[in-house]
Amino acid sequence: DAKTTQPPSMDCAEGRAANLPCNHSTISGNEYVYWYRQIHSQGPQYIIHGLKNNETNEMASLIITEDRKSSTLILPHATLRDTAVYYCIVDSGNTPLVFGKGTRLSVIA
Amino acid sequence: GAVVSQHPSWVICKSGTSVKIECRSLDFQATTMFWYRQFPKQSLMLMATSNEGSKATHEQGVEKDKFLINHASLTLSTLTVTSAHPEDSSFYICSADRDGETQYFGPGTRLLVL
Numbered sequence A: 001d002a003k004t005t006q007p008p009s010m011d012c013a014e015g016r017a018a019n020l021p022c023n024h025s026t027i028s029g030n031e032y033v034y035w036y037r038q039i040h041s042q043g044p045q046y047i048i049h050g051l052k053n054n055e056t057n058e059m060a061s062l063i064i065t066e067d068r069k070s071s072t073l074i075l076p077h078a079t080l081r082d083t084a085v086y087y088c089i090v091d092s093g094n095t096p097l098v099f100g101k102g103t104r105l106s107v108i109a
Numbered sequence B: 001g002a003v004v005s006q007h008p009s010w011v012i013c014k015s016g017t018s019v020k021i022e023c024r025s026l027d028f029q030a031t032t033m034f035w036y037r038q039f040p041k042q043s044l045m046l047m048a049t050s051n052e053g054s055k056a057t058h059e060q061g062v063e064k065d066k067f068l069i070n071h072a073s074l075t076l077s078t079l080t081v082t083s084a085h086p087e088d089s090s091f092y093i094c095s096a097d098r099d100g101e102t103q104y105f106g107p108g109t110r111l112l113v114l
Helices: none
Strands: A009-013 A018-023 A032-038 A045-050 A061-064 A070-075 A084-091 A103-108 B004-007 B010-013 B019-025 B032-038 B045-051 B067-073 B076-081 B090-097 B103-105 B109-113
Touching (some): A009 A018, A032 A061, B010 B019, B019 B109, B032 B067, B032 B076, B076 B090
Antiparallel strands (some): A032 A045, A032 A084, A084 A103, B032 B090, B090 B103
16 A cells, blocks of 8 residues: 555646645655656656655755655646646655555646 | 666557567666556556566566566566456556666556457
């Protein structure tokens, strides 16, 4: 079973920041928080991951709470092409990823 | 970025035939690759873990003699669906572990068995 809880769906206006929450209250000390997204009929795309510190790359920012029990993925300026299912996964690395149901993000023009 | 390819991207076959799907890591070596499948409106489900130079580990309920996996090199793993039946029709996706920390996924192979 997935160790994370995400809202089933969210809407975001194009050009606005999309903030996707994730709860992982049972995360272990050696587990990372990973975010992937899956656009319809494609394989999952890696977005970002982190252990303790906040992370930022060209796609998104990841904010992890100090107690590591929750995190937020931020897409700073959402576009229509960001419409996808977003998966938050906790894993220690080098092991199979367990996918939950994710959050279906709809970016609206 | 890390690139993983799959071939073919889609395949249609007759019931009873075998189908081979290739997964390649194009710009990195992967000791470990994973095979998933995804049925419509469902999430990805792990089928097996493929380790270079050793036998694959299949998940419970996934028949190892039906879903043959070969990981002959650090950049190639193959999944062969033997004696395919209509219920095997699905979206098959592989992933490759680049550095023991991050996995990258292929674009998927859509299999339709008639």
